[in-house]
Amino acid sequence: MSLFFDCLFAFLVGGALCVIAQLLIDLTRLTPARILVTYVSVGVLLGAVGLYEPLYEFAGCGVSVPLIGFGGTIARGVRAAVHESGLLGALTGGLQAAAGGTAAAIVFGYLAALLSKSRPKRL
Amino acid sequence: MGHILKPRERVRIFSRGSAVGHDEYRGPLGGLFDFHDKTDRFGADTWEKAEGELGRTALNLALNRAKLSHTVLDLLFAGDLQNQCVASSGGLSSFGLPYVGLYGACSTFVEGLLCATMALSSCRELSRVGVVTTSHNCAAERQFRLPLEYGGQRTPTAQWTATAGGCVLLERGESGVCVDRVMAGRMVDGGISDAANMGAAMAPAAADSLLRFFSESGEVPTDYDAVVTGDLGREGSAILSDLLAPHGISLGDRHRDCGVMLYDPDRQDVHAGGSGCGCIASVSCAYFLPKMEKKEMKRILLMATGALMSPSSIQQGGAIIGIAPIVTLEVRE
Amino acid sequence: MDNKQAYKKYVDRRAARSPVLRNCVAAFWVGGSICVLGQLLLTLYRRLGLLLDEASTLVSVSLIFLAAALTALGIFDRIARYAGAGTLVPITGFANSVVSPAIDTKSEGLVLGVGAKIFTIAGPVLLYGILCGAVYGVIYYIVTLFM
Numbered sequence: 193m194s195l196f197f198d199c200l201f202a203f204l205v206g207g208a209l210c211v212i213a214q215l216l217i218d219l220t221r222l223t224p225a226r227i228l229v230t231y232v233s234v235g236v237l238l239g240a241v242g243l244y245e246p247l248y249e250f251a252g253c254g255v256s257v258p259l260i261g262f263g264g265t266i267a268r269g270v271r272a273a274v275h276e277s278g279l280l281g282a283l284t285g286g287l288q289a290a291a292g293g294t295a296a297a298i299v300f301g302y303l304a305a306l307l308s309k310s311r312p313k314r315l
Numbered sequence: 316m317g318h319i320l321k322p323r324e325r326v327r328i329f330s331r332g333s334a335v336g337h338d339e340y341r342g343p344l345g346g347l348f349d350f351h352d353k354t355d356r357f358g359a360d361t362w363e364k365a366e367g368e369l370g371r372t373a374l375n376l377a378l379n380r381a382k383l384s385h386t387v388l389d390l391l392f393a394g395d396l397q398n399q400c401v402a403s404s405g406g407l408s409s410f411g412l413p414y415v416g417l418y419g420a421c422s423t424f425v426e427g428l429l430c431a432t433m434a435l436s437s438c439r440e441l442s443r444v445g446v447v448t449t450s451h452n453c454a455a456e457r458q459f460r461l462p463l464e465y466g467g468q469r470t471p472t473a474q475w476t477a478t479a480g481g482c483v484l485l486e487r488g489e490s491g492v493c494v495d496r497v498m499a500g501r502m503v504d505g506g507i508s509d510a511a512n513m514g515a516a517m518a519p520a521a522a523d524s525l526l527r528f529f530s531e532s533g534e535v536p537t538d539y540d541a542v543v544t545g546d547l548g549r550e551g552s553a554i555l556s557d558l559l560a561p562h563g564i565s566l567g568d569r570h571r572d573c574g575v576m577l578y579d580p581d582r583q584d585v586h587a588g589g590s591g592c593g594c595i596a597s598v599s600c601a602y603f604l605p606k607m608e609k610k611e612m613k614r615i616l617l618m619a620t621g622a623l624m625s626p627s628s629i630q631q632g633g634a635i636i637g638i639a640p641i642v643t644l645e646v647r648e
Numbered sequence: 649m650d651n652k653q654a655y656k657k658y659v660d661r662r663a664a665r666s667p668v669l670r671n672c673v674a675a676f677w678v679g680g681s682i683c684v685l686g687q688l689l690l691t692l693y694r695r696l697g698l699l700l701d702e703a704s705t706l707v708s709v710s711l712i713f714l715a716a717a718l719t720a721l722g723i724f725d726r727i728a729r730y731a732g733a734g735t736l737v738p739i740t741g742f743a744n745s746v747v748s749p750a751i752d753t754k755s756e757g758l759v760l761g762v763g764a765k766i767f768t769i770a771g772p773v774l775l776y777g778i779l780c781g782a783v784y785g786v787i788y789y790i791v792t793l794f795m
Contacts, residue, residue, distance in 0.1 A: 198691070199687050202684050203680035206679050206680045206683025206684075206738070207675070207676035207677065207679050207680030207734075208676070209679065210676060210679025210734045210736075211672045211675050211679075213675070213736065214668075214672050214675040214733035215672065217732065218666040218672075219668065224467060224733075224736055227733070227737075228737075228741065229773060229776045231737060232773050232776055232777040232780070233776050236777065236784055240788070253684070253686035254680075257683045257708075257711065258737045258738050258739075259739065259741070261739070262742070263781075266778065266780070266781040270782070270784055270788065271784075271785075274785050274788050274789050279785075279786070279789045281789070282784075282788070282789055285785060287778060292709055293705070293712060293742070294774065296709040297716070297742060297747070297770070298766065300712060300717075300743070301716060301747040302766075304717075304720035304747045304750060304751055305751050305754045308720040308722075309754070310751050311463065311464070311722040312337070312452065312453050312478075313452065313725065315578065315583040315584050315585055361755040461748070462748040462752035463725070463748070463751075464719050464725055464744070464748035464752060465725060465748040465749075466719075466725040466729065466744050467725075467736070468671070470663075470666055472663050472664065504652070505655055506653070506655055507655075507659060512663060550662075554659065634652075
């Protein structure tokens with residue numbers, strides 16, 4: 193049963209985060225790029241003020257899969273690195289924590305470029 | 316003195332060619348185009364070269380229709396939507412013809428007709444002149460918007476750059492489809508900076524040109540069988556009619572917009588309509604010129620509409636400057 | 649329409665709005681479903697014995713792989729045309745914004761095309777994510793000095 197509720201909360205919270213972004217796009221004409229930047233920054237902020245972890249406990253992938261999770265992961269990585277190596281950790285922690293996702297995107301992106309070719313958009 | 320130019324010697328359009336991509340072929344005018352390519356690639360390996368091939372194909376089709384070799388042409392006016400007009404130079408360089416590259420954004424086709432008419436009517440050395448303009452959706456998306464595979468939504472006022480090209484060949488002559496008068500557009504800054512609403516950016520220029528034309532010529536829209544606009548789309552067309560209304564001008568059912576005609580809004584998710592310099596070029600060559608040849612239309616006013624901007628100017632929040640040159644055509648015995 | 653402000657106001661007023669309700673419903677169920685997929689993968693990886701951190705990273709990698717494959721097959725942009733923010737906001741949107749310029753700029757070469765332009769869209773996310781993290785790190789370091 194706990195898997196069911198995990199999935200339900202992930203669905204509701206993840207869906208709600210997408211709806212907020214959709215409303216921002218449709219009603220304020222914020223460009224998608226600005227929205228993604230906002231989400232990442234908000235994620236770092238939530239991590240910094242200690243709200244990200246409780247949210248993650250509640251919604252799991254509902255907050256970690258949206259880009260807020262990317263920011264939350266960066267904040268957590270920075271905090272751990274500062275504990276470990278002091279001020280230097282402020283520089284090393286973020287990229288370390290984000291390394292998996294970023295490298296995956298680069299590697300798969302490069303492979304996709306090698307293996308496929310661009311197609312026309314269709315109406 | 317005036318803005319409307321009447322050529323001293325009459326100039327006629329003696330041949331035409333049009334080529335389009337898959338979505339344009341699927342539209343309401345599909346069967347009328349001379350050529351279409353389902354893949355949109357026109358045999359090229361990049362979208363930029365594909366647009367060049369589109370122009371080359373349109374010129375070849377026009378030459379074939381007149382059963383002439385390209386060597387009979389003395390001058391070529393051509394333009395497209397790409398940076399530095401590389402589609403035109405890339406696609407047409409192999410003909411080895413004297414060439415004048417034009418940039419008027421989506422207004423380039425009528426800009427070309429205007430230049431060709433002025434050149435032929437004033438220079439006896441020229442006997443035949445060609446005008447070629449093209450646009451390619453994939454090349455335009457890449458240059459002006461986002462990568463083709465990027466997933467995003469478009470706003471309802473956004474327009475769709477047509478994958479299309481058109482070519483007309485002109486010579487001095489008194490019979491057939493003749494150019495009657497031409498008028499250059501003025502650069503009009505309507506204060507619109509939203510690239511997803513080109514219709515609104517171009518409508519003030521369109522209104523400016525039509526008001527100048529009708530007030531200087533003393534004519535009314537009903538003097539023409541069709542008042543054809545390039546690519547105002549549904550949004551821009553509605554705005555144009557609002558802008559003309561206070562001046563007592565109504566285009567009514569004489570108004571035809573090529574961007575609206577090119578796609579079927581019920582079947583194709585085109586939003587406000589088609590755009591691009593191939594839009595009015597291909598629709599003129601496939602629809603309006605044949606109608607005139609068959610004498611189903613005797614007099615038409617062609618007004619192309621261009622949005623002058625670049626990706627940098629848009630990102631810097633600069634206003635989009637509109638321009639709308641006019642050429643009137645009439646059938647003479 | 650006597651001046652630019654009046655014209656702009658008139659244009660904004662008459663411009664058709666995006667179908668907000670339809671878009672929100674689509675964004676909600678597609679975005680929510682992607683998160684559920686992540687949750688299911690997370691549970692699976694945990695059952696396979698991975699630590700939470702490893703499993704979380706692997707979930708991101710899996711979703712990025714899926715989005716990259718759909719982008720390469722030309723399917724992602726069709727889903728996104730329907731789902732809007734539903735595919736944009738999850739990590740799938742980040743993946744698509746890296747993969748799509750990579751495919752698109754292949755014609756300009758693997759170094760100055762793909763290499764230089766792969767982050768044209770996703771770059772801002774990385775920049776501001778890392779920048780905010782560094783600022784937070786400095787503040788956090790100063791705070792720890794006094795605690």
